[in-house]
Amino acid sequence: MQILDMNMINFRNLDDEHLEFDRRFNLFLGKNGQGKTSILEAIYFTVTGKSFRTSKNKEMIKYGRHKMGAFVNYEDRIALKSISVKVDEKKKRYSYNRKPIKYDEFLGKLNIISFIPEDIELIIGSPSVRRSFFDYEIAQADPEYYLYLKSVSKLLKFRNKYLKDRNTKDPMFEIYNLEFIKYASLVVKKRIDYIKNVSRLLSLNYRKLFDGEKELTLGYKSFLGELKSPTLEEIGGKIRKSYEEVRDRELRYGYSLIGPQRDDFIFLLDNKEAKSYSSQGEKKSIVFALKISEIDMIIKEKKETPIFIIDDISSYFDSIRKGNILKYFQKREIQLFISSTSDLEIEAKRFHIHRGGIDG
Numbered sequence: 001m002q003i004l005d006m007n008m009i010n011f012r013n014l015d016d017e018h019l020e021f022d023r024r025f026n027l028f029l030g031k032n033g034q035g036k037t038s039i040l041e042a043i044y045f046t047v048t049g050k051s052f053r054t055s056k057n058k059e060m061i062k063y064g065r066h067k068m069g070a071f072v073n074y075e076d077r078i079a080l081k082s083i084s085v086k087v088d089e090k091k092k093r094y095s096y097n098r099k100p101i102k103y104d105e106f107l108g109k110l111n112i113i114s115f116i117p118e119d120i121e122l123i124i125g126s127p128s129v130r131r132s133f134f135d136y137e138i139a140q141a142d143p144e145y146y147l148y149l150k151s152v153s154k155l156l157k158f159r160n161k162y163l164k165d166r167n168t169k170d171p172m173f174e175i176y177n178l179e180f181i182k183y184a185s186l187v188v189k190k191r192i193d194y195i196k197n198v199s200r201l202l203s204l205n206y207r208k209l210f211d212g213e214k215e216l217t218l219g220y221k222s223f224l225g226e227l228k229s230p231t232l233e234e235i236g237g238k239i240r241k242s243y244e245e246v247r248d249r250e251l252r253y254g255y256s257l258i259g260p261q262r263d264d265f266i267f268l269l270d271n272k273e274a275k276s277y278s279s280q281g282e283k284k285s286i287v288f289a290l291k292i293s294e295i296d297m298i299i300k301e302k303k304e305t306p307i308f309i310i311d312d313i314s315s316y317f318d319s320i321r322k323g324n325i326l327k328y329f330q331k332r333e334i335q336l337f338i339s340s341t342s343d344l345e346i347e348a349k350r351f352h353i354h355r356g357g358i359d360g
Ligand SMILES: Nc1ncnc2c1ncn2[C@@H]1O[C@H](COP(=O)(O)OP(=O)(O)OP(=O)(O)O)[C@@H](O)[C@H]1O
Pocket: 011, 012, 013, 014, 030, 031, 032, 033, 034, 035, 036, 037, 038, 039, 058, 059, 060, 061, 062, 063, 312, 341
């Protein structure tokens, strides 16, 4: 997949622009605070409907304005297509080939992977950071997963309401419970399969790009404990059993104590938890290797090459790691959007950013 051009209006500090991109490398150059991250964010936002640095839409709207929007033309294996996202203070609107669509349909139309300095949170942050990341990544390759997640979160709310009201004798509670177990099992199964596949790639990519000596693995810390390769039925059985075990405690506390909303994921470098034992440089490299592995996961599932974004490569990686990363992309047919405070030794379309103005 390749983004051919983009129009944006009222996006952060950026001037309203029409930008035409290179099918391979696009480099955004500028001093700090000029708008490099904002342009990458605008691209990411148009493709995903989300920002990679805020969950508040309002923050992306230019100061003093009430609406913003961006539109891209892109090409996949099949045809030339377009998508857009518009935001006002209340609502987000999505379109595909100029027709309005819902988020469920918009998700995964175009695939993108971003790497930004804040991604280190995937290692050092709370489980919810990792859950959101993997949930999004699984869903962009497999939209069914997003529907399962939506059902789990809706049923969890119902379940919690009954527990809070101490109303678990109501027959509806059992009905919600059974539905919850069904969708929770589907989510757990998809997570197991996804993590198994991505872990294999992660280990290979880490060795290839950063350190041939060390073994990197990714594990899934399910709320159900150790899981090898269970069937859907076995997962359902385990969840039912776990609920029986916590039934009295759940009633006492008044909310759900177990479920996929409690899952976590763990990175191990040479069998030691990266969060506690790895160096800063290793943590950054682990995250980067993970993002690279996402590329192959998307190619496998969607038969399309995703777009890749790297923010602030110069201040984040030393020259050896930076060189390895650029070499990696030179060898692959991937459209790359990259920002840097200093020029890089790559053949690319260069955009110079100064106070929100883009010259390219
Ligand atoms: N909603 C907004 N409206 C207008 N300007 C904004 C908005 N949000 C942020 N800004 C400003 O946009 C400017 C550009 O920020 P951005 O993070 O894109 O810079 P950058 O070039 O990536 O800098 P750095 O290299 O320091 O990360 C900042 O000065 C910021 O204060």
